Amino acid sequence: MSTKTVAFFGLGNMGRPMALNLSKAGFRVVGYDVSAACLDAAKALGLEVAKNPLVAVESADFVFSMLPASQHVLDLYGGQNQELLKGIPKQALIVDSSTISPQAAKEVSMMAESQGKAMIDAPVSGGTGGAQAGTLTFMVGGTPQDFERSKALLAPMGKNFFYAGASGSGQIAKVCNNMLLAIHMIGTAEALALGKNLGMDPKVLSEIMSKSSGRNWSLEVYNPYPGVQAGVPASKNYEGGFMVDLMTKDLGLAIEAGLQSQTSLPLGSVARSLYQTLRSAGLGKKDFSVVQTFLNSVS
Numbered sequence: 001m002s003t004k005t006v007a008f009f010g011l012g013n014m015g016r017p018m019a020l021n022l023s024k025a026g027f028r029v030v031g032y033d034v035s036a037a038c039l040d041a042a043k044a045l046g047l048e049v050a051k052n053p054l055v056a057v058e059s060a061d062f063v064f065s066m067l068p069a070s071q072h073v074l075d076l077y078g079g080q081n082q083e084l085l086k087g088i089p090k091q092a093l094i095v096d097s098s099t100i101s102p103q104a105a106k107e108v109s110m111m112a113e114s115q116g117k118a119m120i121d122a123p124v125s126g127g128t129g130g131a132q133a134g135t136l137t138f139m140v141g142g143t144p145q146d147f148e149r150s151k152a153l154l155a156p157m158g159k160n161f162f163y164a165g166a167s168g169s170g171q172i173a174k175v176c177n178n179m180l181l182a183i184h185m186i187g188t189a190e191a192l193a194l195g196k197n198l199g200m201d202p203k204v205l206s207e208i209m210s211k212s213s214g215r216n217w218s219l220e221v222y223n224p225y226p227g228v229q230a231g232v233p234a235s236k237n238y239e240g241g242f243m244v245d246l247m248t249k250d251l252g253l254a255i256e257a258g259l260q261s262q263t264s265l266p267l268g269s270v271a272r273s274l275y276q277t278l279r280s281a282g283l284g285k286k287d288f289s290v291v292q293t294f295l296n297s298v299s
Protein backbone atom coordinates (compact mmCIF):
# COMPACT_ATOMS: atom_id res chain seq x y z
CA MET A 1 0.00 0.00 0.00
CA SER A 2 1.42 3.41 -0.93
CA THR A 3 2.14 5.93 1.80
CA LYS A 4 -0.73 8.34 2.35
CA THR A 5 0.02 12.03 2.90
CA VAL A 6 -1.74 14.14 5.53
CA ALA A 7 -1.58 17.95 5.48
CA PHE A 8 -1.94 18.76 9.18
CA PHE A 9 -2.96 22.25 10.33
CA GLY A 10 -2.63 23.26 13.99
CA LEU A 11 0.31 21.74 15.85
CA GLY A 12 -0.75 22.89 19.32
CA ASN A 13 -1.44 20.97 22.53
CA MET A 14 -3.75 18.51 20.82
CA GLY A 15 -2.49 18.61 17.23
CA ARG A 16 1.18 17.90 17.92
CA PRO A 17 0.69 14.50 19.63
CA MET A 18 -2.03 13.57 17.12
CA ALA A 19 0.29 14.35 14.20
CA LEU A 20 3.01 12.30 15.86
CA ASN A 21 0.68 9.29 16.18
CA LEU A 22 -0.15 9.54 12.47
CA SER A 23 3.51 9.70 11.60
CA LYS A 24 4.29 6.67 13.80
CA ALA A 25 1.48 4.78 12.02
CA GLY A 26 3.22 5.28 8.65
CA PHE A 27 1.49 8.37 7.25
CA ARG A 28 3.60 11.10 5.70
CA VAL A 29 2.57 14.09 7.77
CA VAL A 30 3.20 17.61 6.45
CA GLY A 31 2.46 20.00 9.28
CA TYR A 32 1.69 23.70 9.33
CA ASP A 33 1.03 26.16 12.13
CA VAL A 34 0.93 29.97 12.21
CA SER A 35 3.06 29.90 15.37
CA ALA A 36 6.82 29.62 14.81
CA ALA A 37 7.22 28.10 18.29
CA CYS A 38 4.74 25.31 17.42
CA LEU A 39 6.53 24.64 14.14
CA ASP A 40 9.85 24.36 16.00
CA ALA A 41 8.34 22.02 18.59
CA ALA A 42 6.95 19.82 15.80
CA LYS A 43 10.31 19.76 14.00
CA ALA A 44 12.01 18.78 17.26
CA LEU A 45 9.73 15.72 17.32
CA GLY A 46 10.90 14.79 13.81
CA LEU A 47 7.78 15.98 11.99
CA GLU A 48 8.01 17.49 8.51
CA VAL A 49 6.67 21.05 8.28
CA ALA A 50 5.66 23.10 5.24
CA LYS A 51 6.66 26.71 4.62
CA ASN A 52 3.09 27.72 3.81
CA PRO A 53 -0.43 26.20 3.78
CA LEU A 54 -0.57 25.73 0.01
CA VAL A 55 2.65 23.73 -0.05
CA ALA A 56 1.30 21.57 2.81
CA VAL A 57 -1.76 20.44 0.82
CA GLU A 58 0.00 19.97 -2.56
CA SER A 59 -0.05 16.17 -2.61
CA ALA A 60 -2.42 15.50 0.28
CA ASP A 61 -4.68 12.45 0.51
CA PHE A 62 -6.14 13.91 3.72
CA VAL A 63 -6.28 17.48 5.05
CA PHE A 64 -6.66 17.61 8.81
CA SER A 65 -7.19 20.67 11.05
CA MET A 66 -7.04 21.09 14.82
CA LEU A 67 -7.45 24.83 15.37
CA PRO A 68 -8.60 26.92 18.35
CA ALA A 69 -12.10 28.13 17.34
CA SER A 70 -14.71 28.71 14.61
CA GLN A 71 -13.13 31.84 13.15
CA HIS A 72 -9.75 30.14 12.67
CA VAL A 73 -11.38 27.32 10.70
CA LEU A 74 -13.49 29.72 8.63
CA ASP A 75 -10.37 31.78 7.88
CA LEU A 76 -8.19 28.77 7.02
CA TYR A 77 -10.58 27.31 4.45
CA GLY A 78 -12.57 30.38 3.42
CA GLY A 79 -9.95 33.14 3.64
CA GLN A 80 -8.44 34.87 0.60
CA ASN A 81 -11.26 33.75 -1.65
CA GLN A 82 -10.94 30.11 -0.59
CA GLU A 83 -7.38 29.91 -1.84
CA LEU A 84 -6.50 26.88 0.31
CA LEU A 85 -9.64 24.94 -0.67
CA LYS A 86 -8.79 25.54 -4.32
CA GLY A 87 -5.29 24.12 -3.75
CA ILE A 88 -6.52 20.91 -2.10
CA PRO A 89 -6.48 17.95 -4.52
CA LYS A 90 -9.99 16.84 -5.55
CA GLN A 91 -9.68 13.30 -4.17
CA ALA A 92 -8.49 14.44 -0.74
CA LEU A 93 -10.81 14.17 2.28
CA ILE A 94 -10.88 17.22 4.57
CA VAL A 95 -11.34 16.48 8.28
CA ASP A 96 -11.75 19.25 10.83
CA SER A 97 -11.41 18.13 14.46
CA SER A 98 -11.41 21.59 16.07
CA THR A 99 -14.31 22.26 18.45
CA ILE A 100 -16.35 24.87 16.59
CA SER A 101 -20.01 25.79 16.18
CA PRO A 102 -22.19 23.35 14.20
CA GLN A 103 -23.12 26.33 12.01
CA ALA A 104 -19.47 27.10 11.14
CA ALA A 105 -18.81 23.41 10.43
CA LYS A 106 -21.72 23.31 7.98
CA GLU A 107 -20.58 26.55 6.35
CA VAL A 108 -17.07 25.23 5.71
CA SER A 109 -18.39 21.91 4.45
CA MET A 110 -20.64 23.76 1.96
CA MET A 111 -17.69 25.87 0.80
CA ALA A 112 -15.71 22.67 0.22
CA GLU A 113 -18.62 21.07 -1.62
CA SER A 114 -18.89 24.10 -3.91
CA GLN A 115 -15.28 23.37 -4.91
CA GLY A 116 -16.10 19.68 -5.50
CA LYS A 117 -14.33 18.59 -2.30
CA ALA A 118 -15.51 16.50 0.65
CA MET A 119 -15.30 17.63 4.25
CA ILE A 120 -16.38 16.13 7.57
CA ASP A 121 -16.48 17.58 11.08
CA ALA A 122 -14.86 15.25 13.61
CA PRO A 123 -14.47 16.92 17.01
CA VAL A 124 -12.90 14.88 19.79
CA SER A 125 -13.29 14.06 23.42
CA GLY A 126 -10.43 12.78 25.56
CA GLY A 127 -8.14 15.79 26.02
CA THR A 128 -4.38 15.98 25.66
CA GLY A 129 -3.95 12.64 27.49
CA GLY A 130 -6.14 10.94 24.89
CA ALA A 131 -4.29 12.75 22.09
CA GLN A 132 -0.96 11.43 23.34
CA ALA A 133 -2.20 7.90 23.96
CA GLY A 134 -4.12 7.74 20.66
CA THR A 135 -7.35 6.97 22.49
CA LEU A 136 -9.56 9.93 21.51
CA THR A 137 -13.28 9.61 20.80
CA PHE A 138 -14.25 11.09 17.43
CA MET A 139 -17.82 12.27 16.68
CA VAL A 140 -18.27 12.61 12.95
CA GLY A 141 -20.69 14.66 10.87
CA GLY A 142 -20.82 14.23 7.08
CA THR A 143 -21.86 11.52 4.65
CA PRO A 144 -21.64 7.86 5.78
CA GLN A 145 -19.24 7.24 2.87
CA ASP A 146 -16.85 9.97 4.02
CA PHE A 147 -17.10 8.65 7.59
CA GLU A 148 -15.94 5.24 6.29
CA ARG A 149 -13.12 6.90 4.32
CA SER A 150 -11.98 8.81 7.41
CA LYS A 151 -11.49 5.70 9.54
CA ALA A 152 -8.05 4.89 8.12
CA LEU A 153 -6.91 8.39 9.11
CA LEU A 154 -8.61 8.53 12.51
CA ALA A 155 -7.62 5.03 13.66
CA PRO A 156 -4.06 5.88 14.85
CA MET A 157 -5.42 8.84 16.84
CA GLY A 158 -8.47 7.34 18.52
CA LYS A 159 -10.28 4.44 20.08
CA ASN A 160 -13.98 5.25 19.54
CA PHE A 161 -15.48 6.52 16.30
CA PHE A 162 -19.13 7.57 16.12
CA TYR A 163 -21.13 8.55 13.08
CA ALA A 164 -23.34 11.37 14.38
CA GLY A 165 -25.24 12.25 11.17
CA ALA A 166 -25.12 14.91 8.45
CA SER A 167 -22.54 17.72 8.30
CA GLY A 168 -22.36 19.64 11.62
CA SER A 169 -23.69 16.69 13.66
CA GLY A 170 -20.28 15.85 15.12
CA GLN A 171 -20.17 19.38 16.56
CA ILE A 172 -23.76 19.08 17.80
CA ALA A 173 -22.83 15.90 19.72
CA LYS A 174 -19.73 17.59 21.14
CA VAL A 175 -21.53 20.75 22.26
CA CYS A 176 -24.39 18.78 23.92
CA ASN A 177 -21.97 16.43 25.67
CA ASN A 178 -19.79 19.20 27.07
CA MET A 179 -22.77 21.24 28.27
CA LEU A 180 -24.05 18.18 30.15
CA LEU A 181 -20.56 17.54 31.52
CA ALA A 182 -20.36 21.09 32.92
CA ILE A 183 -23.81 20.79 34.48
CA HIS A 184 -23.15 17.48 36.23
CA MET A 185 -19.75 18.67 37.40
CA ILE A 186 -21.32 21.75 38.99
CA GLY A 187 -24.16 19.68 40.47
CA THR A 188 -21.69 17.18 41.91
CA ALA A 189 -19.55 19.93 43.46
CA GLU A 190 -22.67 21.56 44.91
CA ALA A 191 -23.86 18.31 46.53
CA LEU A 192 -20.39 17.62 47.97
CA ALA A 193 -20.19 21.17 49.36
CA LEU A 194 -23.57 20.76 51.05
CA GLY A 195 -22.60 17.40 52.56
CA LYS A 196 -19.28 18.74 53.80
CA ASN A 197 -20.89 21.82 55.36
CA LEU A 198 -23.39 19.55 57.11
CA GLY A 199 -20.48 17.66 58.63
CA MET A 200 -20.11 14.70 56.31
CA ASP A 201 -16.89 13.25 54.88
CA PRO A 202 -16.92 13.96 51.09
CA LYS A 203 -15.34 10.54 50.45
CA VAL A 204 -18.11 8.67 52.28
CA LEU A 205 -20.75 10.84 50.63
CA SER A 206 -19.20 10.15 47.20
CA GLU A 207 -19.26 6.40 47.84
CA ILE A 208 -22.94 6.52 48.84
CA MET A 209 -24.01 8.73 45.91
CA SER A 210 -21.98 6.60 43.46
CA LYS A 211 -24.24 3.67 44.33
CA SER A 212 -27.40 5.80 44.43
CA SER A 213 -29.46 7.71 41.91
CA GLY A 214 -27.17 10.76 41.95
CA ARG A 215 -24.37 8.76 40.31
CA ASN A 216 -22.63 10.38 37.33
CA TRP A 217 -19.23 10.56 35.63
CA SER A 218 -17.98 13.65 37.51
CA LEU A 219 -18.72 11.97 40.82
CA GLU A 220 -17.44 8.49 39.99
CA VAL A 221 -14.51 9.05 37.63
CA TYR A 222 -13.43 12.70 38.02
CA ASN A 223 -14.40 13.62 41.58
CA PRO A 224 -13.99 17.40 42.17
CA TYR A 225 -13.32 17.14 45.92
CA PRO A 226 -9.58 16.99 46.77
CA GLY A 227 -8.45 13.70 48.24
CA VAL A 228 -11.57 11.69 47.39
CA GLN A 229 -9.88 10.04 44.40
CA ALA A 230 -6.19 9.60 43.59
CA GLY A 231 -4.83 10.87 40.28
CA VAL A 232 -7.66 13.23 39.33
CA PRO A 233 -6.97 17.00 38.91
CA ALA A 234 -8.81 17.77 42.20
CA SER A 235 -6.11 15.83 44.05
CA LYS A 236 -3.33 17.68 42.17
CA ASN A 237 -4.32 21.27 42.98
CA TYR A 238 -6.61 21.21 39.94
CA GLU A 239 -3.62 21.02 37.56
CA GLY A 240 -3.81 19.16 34.22
CA GLY A 241 -7.11 17.90 32.82
CA PHE A 242 -9.62 20.06 30.95
CA MET A 243 -9.08 23.79 31.41
CA VAL A 244 -11.77 26.22 32.60
CA ASP A 245 -10.89 28.37 29.52
CA LEU A 246 -11.86 25.52 27.16
CA MET A 247 -15.02 24.62 29.07
CA THR A 248 -16.08 28.29 28.97
CA LYS A 249 -15.49 28.30 25.22
CA ASP A 250 -17.56 25.12 24.72
CA LEU A 251 -20.40 26.51 26.86
CA GLY A 252 -20.32 29.64 24.71
CA LEU A 253 -20.86 27.40 21.67
CA ALA A 254 -23.80 25.73 23.45
CA ILE A 255 -25.41 29.09 24.22
CA GLU A 256 -24.85 30.23 20.61
CA ALA A 257 -26.45 26.99 19.35
CA GLY A 258 -29.35 27.43 21.81
CA LEU A 259 -30.06 30.94 20.53
CA GLN A 260 -29.83 29.82 16.94
CA SER A 261 -32.21 26.87 17.49
CA GLN A 262 -34.47 28.73 19.97
CA THR A 263 -33.74 26.16 22.68
CA SER A 264 -34.08 27.27 26.28
CA LEU A 265 -30.87 26.38 28.18
CA PRO A 266 -31.44 27.46 31.80
CA LEU A 267 -28.74 25.24 33.32
CA GLY A 268 -26.33 25.66 30.41
CA SER A 269 -26.60 29.44 30.86
CA VAL A 270 -25.87 29.26 34.58
CA ALA A 271 -22.95 26.91 33.90
CA ARG A 272 -21.51 29.31 31.33
CA SER A 273 -21.86 32.20 33.77
CA LEU A 274 -20.17 30.25 36.59
CA TYR A 275 -17.24 29.22 34.41
CA GLN A 276 -16.86 32.80 33.18
CA THR A 277 -16.67 33.88 36.83
CA LEU A 278 -13.92 31.32 37.46
CA ARG A 279 -11.98 32.70 34.48
CA SER A 280 -12.36 36.24 35.78
CA ALA A 281 -11.01 35.03 39.12
CA GLY A 282 -7.80 33.94 37.35
CA LEU A 283 -8.63 30.21 37.29
CA GLY A 284 -8.82 29.84 33.49
CA LYS A 285 -5.85 27.47 33.30
CA LYS A 286 -7.08 25.20 36.11
CA ASP A 287 -9.08 22.03 35.51
CA PHE A 288 -12.83 22.62 35.28
CA SER A 289 -13.47 20.63 38.49
CA VAL A 290 -12.01 23.69 40.29
CA VAL A 291 -15.63 24.88 40.48
CA GLN A 292 -15.61 22.96 43.80
CA THR A 293 -13.45 25.68 45.39
CA PHE A 294 -15.96 28.32 44.33
CA LEU A 295 -18.80 26.52 46.11
CA ASN A 296 -16.97 25.91 49.38
CA SER A 297 -13.52 26.37 50.79
CA VAL A 298 -12.06 22.88 50.42
CA SER A 299 -9.77 21.46 53.07
Ligand code: NAD
Binding pocket: 009, 010, 011, 012, 013, 014, 015, 032, 033, 034, 035, 038, 066, 067, 068, 069, 072, 075, 076, 097, 098, 099, 100, 124, 125, 126, 127, 128, 241, 242, 243, 246
Ligand atom coordinates in the same frame (compact mmCIF):
# COMPACT_ATOMS: atom_id res chain seq x y z
P1 NAD B 1 -3.92 25.10 20.91
O1 NAD B 1 -4.21 26.55 21.02
O2 NAD B 1 -2.88 24.49 21.78
O3 NAD B 1 -3.56 24.72 19.39
C1 NAD B 1 -4.17 25.29 18.27
C2 NAD B 1 -3.07 25.62 17.26
O4 NAD B 1 -3.65 26.09 16.05
C3 NAD B 1 -2.11 26.70 17.74
O5 NAD B 1 -0.79 26.19 17.74
C4 NAD B 1 -2.30 27.82 16.71
O6 NAD B 1 -1.11 28.56 16.46
C5 NAD B 1 -2.75 27.03 15.51
N1 NAD B 1 -3.41 27.80 14.45
C6 NAD B 1 -4.30 28.82 14.55
N2 NAD B 1 -4.68 29.24 13.33
C7 NAD B 1 -4.01 28.47 12.43
C8 NAD B 1 -3.97 28.41 11.01
N3 NAD B 1 -4.70 29.22 10.25
N4 NAD B 1 -3.16 27.51 10.43
C9 NAD B 1 -2.41 26.67 11.17
N5 NAD B 1 -2.39 26.68 12.53
C10 NAD B 1 -3.18 27.56 13.13
O7 NAD B 1 -5.33 24.37 21.13
P2 NAD B 1 -5.58 22.82 21.47
O8 NAD B 1 -5.64 22.63 22.94
O9 NAD B 1 -4.65 22.01 20.65
O10 NAD B 1 -7.07 22.65 20.93
C11 NAD B 1 -7.36 22.57 19.54
C12 NAD B 1 -8.85 22.32 19.38
O11 NAD B 1 -9.22 21.11 20.05
C13 NAD B 1 -9.74 23.41 20.00
O12 NAD B 1 -10.83 23.65 19.16
C14 NAD B 1 -10.18 22.82 21.34
O13 NAD B 1 -11.42 23.34 21.79
C15 NAD B 1 -10.29 21.34 20.96
N6 NAD B 1 -10.13 20.43 22.09
C16 NAD B 1 -9.13 20.62 23.01
C17 NAD B 1 -9.00 19.74 24.08
C18 NAD B 1 -7.90 19.94 25.09
O14 NAD B 1 -7.95 19.30 26.15
N7 NAD B 1 -6.89 20.77 24.82
C19 NAD B 1 -9.89 18.67 24.23
C20 NAD B 1 -10.88 18.46 23.26
C21 NAD B 1 -11.00 19.36 22.19
